[in-house]
Amino acid sequence: MNFIQLFAGGQGAQGGGGFLTFLPMVIILVIIYLLMIRPQAKRQKEKQKMLEDLKKGNHIVTIGGIHGTIAGFKGKEKKSIILKVDKNTNMTINRSAIAGQVDSVEDSDTEMIETQN
Numbered sequence: 001m002n003f004i005q006l007f008a009g010g011q012g013a014q015g016g017g018g019f020l021t022f023l024p025m026v027i028i029l030v031i032i033y034l035l036m037i038r039p040q041a042k043r044q045k046e047k048q049k050m051l052e053d054l055k056k057g058n059h060i061v062t063i064g065g066i067h068g069t070i071a072g073f074k075g076k077e078k079k080s081i082i083l084k085v086d087k088n089t090n091m092t093i094n095r096s097a098i099a100g101q102v103d104s105v106e107d108s109d110t111e112m113i114e115t116q117n
């Protein structure tokens with residue numbers, strides 16, 4: 001009987017161990033928040049601000065790697081952008097397809113996301 005109580009923790013250990021049992025899980029969740037969720041939310045806010053601040057004449061790069069200059073906007077909400085790629089070539093793209101402005105785009109912003117099957 002004493003052998004079973006030793007592995008079960010005994011009756012005296014059950015009273016104060018409730019919070020200590022969940023402490024490692026709470027610490028792991030805090031670490032995940034600080035290292036993964038918070039930086040990602042910060043990057044999302046920065047990208048959203050950059051997309052809102054776009055104006056005619058800005059040099060941008062799309063997610064696909066196309067470089068161009070904003071020639072104008074389409075629609076009431078300005079969700080589509082007319083991108084001037086060459087003297088005679090204009091493209092219409094969605095605002096969400098922009099990786100960033102030419103000077104501030106990193107290689108990781110234009111890399112294609114591979115899906116796993």
